[in-house]
Amino acid sequence: MREIFKQEMEQLREGLVAMSGSVATAIEKATTALRTADLTLAEEVIDADRQIDALERELDEHGISLLARQQPVATDLRIVVSGLRLSATLERMGDLARHIADVARGRYPETATTGRMQEILDRMGEQATKVGRQVNQLLETRDLELAAAIERDDDIIDRLHRESFQVVLDDNEALTRQQLVDSVLLGRYLERFGDHGVSVARRVSYLVTGDPANAVHLTKVSEEPAHLD
Template sequence: MREIFKQEMLQVGEDLLRMAQHMATAIDDATTALRTADLTLAEQVIDADQRIDEIQRRLDDHGISLLARQQPVATDLRIVVSGLRLSSTIERMGDLARHVAYVARGRYPELATTGQMRDVLTEMGVQATKVGKQVVQLLESRDLSLAAAIEHDDDVLDELHRRSFTVILDESEPMTRQQLVDAVLLGRYLERFGDHGVSVARRVSYLVTGDASKAVVSPEQQDAPVD
């Protein structure tokens, strides 16, 4: 029975990694579609989000089944519960990538933003893509230096998000009403993406160390529905 349990736990880890890989690809493609007004790429991101959702549903069913059948305790319980929470967070990161792709598709053949705002959002896209890739690497290696790097890059995203409001309020570069709405939404989506990356980093830190304080996230970084 113990060997079967270990194999099932390995499957949970593999599914989480696969989910994160899809998510990292999604945010890279979504921000590229936004920057280049690439309709085909935006639609690919939107369609591919179903794969992330399917893996999450399978993970949730598997995790609940493990809890019911194996009744894990101590470290094993921490692994199962962390897996369930990580799958939820990564799924939301995929949703945020999909939302960015929706904006890119909705403005085609035009760009969603121009000028300084486009520059800021492009930088945010680069940072969000970096966070997505770091999440994959963290799940592969459980290297806590990567967890610290994710938190640092989220700070960069937060600063860029604050800068976006400065641009929005700059009367020397007026935006249309639609551009204004898009700028606010896109900044929020990318900033939230970073917050969820921090949530993953802290949950993995807890998984590795067993220190419950490592899993604490601030109220601003609490998981929130984005559907």
């Protein structure tokens, strides 16, 4: 009976790794589509988001089934509950990638922004893609050094996000109203993606160490309005 439980726990871990891999692919394609005005890539991200949502439902059902049938305690309980929360965070990250792809598709055949703003968003996209890959690796390895690296890379995204505000307020940039709206939204989506990556990093740190101090502010990300994901 214990062996079956171990196998089911491993399935939960593998499901999270697979889901995070899909999210990493989604953000890479979405930011590339944004940078290059690639309609095909944008539509691939939008279509793939349904698969990410389906993975979340499967993981949630699996986790709830484990809680009901096995009634895990201590470390096992922490793993199952963390798995449920991680799947929800990954689903939001997939939504953010889809939002970026939606903007890229909506502005095709042009890019959403130009000039300095596009340069900033490109750099934010590179960092978000890096975070997406790190999250995938973290869920596979549970390497706490990698968790710390995610937080450092999110700091770069936050700095670039603040820099984007200056461009929005700079009359010399001569952005159209649509470009201004897109710039604010895209900056927010990319910044939120990084925040969710930090949430995953802290959740995994708590999962590995069992130290509640590693879970500080974990719920903060989910307190934002739902439409911002």
